Amino acid sequence: MNQISLFRDLDEMMPWNDRLQELEVVDVRDEAPDVKTFTFRSRGKWFRYKPGQFITLELPTTSGPLMRTYTLSSSPSRPLTIALTVKAQADSVGSRWMFENLRPGAFVKAYGPSGDFSLHRHSTAKYLFVSAGSGITPMMSMLRWLYDCAPLTDVGFVNCARRPEEIIFRKELELLATHMPCLSLSFIVEERSSREGWFGHIGRIDGVRLPLLSPDFREREIFCCGPDPFMRVVRQMLEASGYDMRRYRQEAFAAPVEEQVPAPFLATGDFKAPVEVITPIRFALSGVEAECVAGQTVLQTARGSGVRIPAACETGLCGTCRVKKLSGDVEMSHNGGILDDEIADGFILACCSQPLTALDIEA
Template sequence: MTDLGLYRHLDEMAPWNDRLQVLEVVAVADEAPDVKTFTFRSDAQTWFRYKPGQFVTLELPVPDGPLMRTYTLSSSPSRPFSIAVTVKAQAGSLGTRWMFDHLLPGMRVRAFGPAGDFSHHNHPAAKYLFVSAGSGVTPMMSMLRWLNDCAPWTDVAFVNCARRPEEIIFRKELELLGSRMPGLSLGFLIEERSSRESWFGHMGRIDAVRLPLLSPDFREREVFCCGPEPFMRAVRDMLETAGFDMARYHQESFGVPPVEALPAPFADTAEGASEGEAGASIPVRFSVSGVEGRCLSGQTVLQAARAAGVRIAAACEFGLCGTCRVRKVSGEVEMQHNGGILDDEIAEGFILACCSRPLSALEIEA
């Protein structure tokens, strides 16, 4: 029986807040082999405000302890009552495999975000080229769904690459949108034929010959690219060789940059340490846990928390996902993030623990 209390107007609801609410699974759907879409609503009847192409970080309750995994939203903010992630389970993907086996309608999970700068809203243009491979199609689908709802006349060349025909994620929906959006041109490229279904389209890997066939005017378009790193690197090299203006090239990547190993901070200043050594560590108090720790010069608040036995949720650990956002009660930090925190959150005293380094004694709500 449908809960009639779910029927509320948008202006009667507040936006979803990841500090206060969690997500409830409302549907799980198969999209392709080893690919599923998980659709969520808020557990507090709130609506979702984000840009198409952004991502969320889910806290998955696996047996060995919470596991943080970041997924791009495949849904569109033009339909704000739910959000969805479409994920592919690789052989060794612990988090995604757990979702496939255990995440069912009615279950609740914590989430952080949405966050990220990979959105056509940040780069308005007259013409777009969306290039993707595998599950990299998800942010493109979010943007295309928004365009279909809000600006269906937009000129979009949509190029999607897959290994076999049955592995083209969202193929049926894309073909339907192709019949409804006058400015949408679809180009599918597969690497090998399949015994499961016939194929009469383009074959091979994207290169300097096939790209002009799929999008003859690609030099005139704002390009968005997402897929495995080797795929994105090939697309970048191809565009640079073709003389494309790379200021109009944008890609989504969750790759973590190299992190310099730092020694663990002192639990306390060692007895007999020299004045210079003592001055190299900064006290950090974690008020919720009631723990006192110290942080060596150059270390992050997250590293100090871990050394002190204080758990702060973290996923990307380079200032992008926003998962490690905590409130700074007092003290000063140097924070160099990659878009994972908003200016108004910083004004409220929040920091990202993974990319904040103490400049003075700190008190953190953790």
């Protein structure tokens, strides 16, 4: 009797990508209060990504599909599964839906991977990872990769939490520190806990504590991730210390606020009625031809024509709406959600691209 082999070499499998969207939940694990790790596989596929990147899930909620972006906490050195470590805030719709509905055997659609927050693009001899709360996830992805592939790398790892029991991955980090001789691990909590004793640092990271935790931080490539107020404090602290900010990297999922420039005043006699400009867009895979009115983006035109392009942040930051431009020119104003080599290959972000000429889009 022939049996299906469970073992397949990677060169016998296809890498997962945007066209191979469906993921199967294979494990759900509690990490800390209101924090779970969801592990996924894609049958017969392997995962190719850079440590620190993120994917976008399409969650089928009762009110309709909900797009949410989460950083991968797993390492590409273990390519048969990927993992997302998610903290469920009280007012969060997406993460609460995941906590209530995702169980082993469940399926969910996903897009990606995306993002430029990775040590692979900033190779150096010494790193410092600074994080708070669930901002630890990209740091864990990078540290797991280093453990598997370059365990002698000099890494300073500083994580801040409210209480000791809220330190995500604490046991695994302490175990890694026993196997990585050049890993310096530090935790800072804001308050003690009645659940367990704590003999470590108490308070918040500042210009006094950082040199104690990492005396040579000025010599390191620094990666920072956490809530926006936390990252602002770290950035200001480093700037005040004279750190070379060209070596500072931070991850955030909030688009920068654009300065509002008032429109110039026109005298009554200077008024001219606007001329409506319409640009044709052909969505090749959907077989749809549409008209884009001046001021509209490719994404807005697609939606108005019934063409589905996945999108999450819609500010040019997450990269979920990345599509291939087959021909034509666009004006694209993004916030880091697409790489230069992707642009060179003809990709655009539909949410922040306006056509300059007739377009053919692979969607």
